[in-house]
Amino acid sequence: AIGLTQLRLLTARSYEPTIAASDLMNPDVNLRIGFSYLRDLLKQFDNDLPLALEAYNKGPTLVTSQLEEGLEVRGRYSRAVMGGMRKGS
Numbered sequence: 001a002i003g004l005t006q007l008r009l010l011t012a013r014s015y016e017p018t019i020a021a022s023d024l025m026n027p028d029v030n031l032r033i034g035f036s037y038l039r040d041l042l043k044q045f046d047n048d049l050p051l052a053l054e055a056y057n058k059g060p061t062l063v064t065s066q067l068e069e070g071l072e073v074r075g076r077y078s079r080a081v082m083g084g085m086r087k088g089s
Helices: 009-013 021-025 027-044 049-058 060-068 076-088
Strands: none
Touching: 009 021, 009 027, 021 027, 027 049, 049 060, 049 076
């Protein structure tokens, strides 16, 4: 994972197909793509921020599969991020 939003290159390329790993070290580029990805995950998971955060961390395919299996998906990662958001506000 690369840069401020810890993007995988494959994920970034779904937004900008010709992007290089070195481009993701540019904070403006990294934040733009990372926030676009999170926005899309929020849409995919009905604006459920903890689920979108888990999908950002684990991948949306795994989260969807876990939901279909009836597993609790909201876990340590989303709680840590949400806790950090509360402290920062």
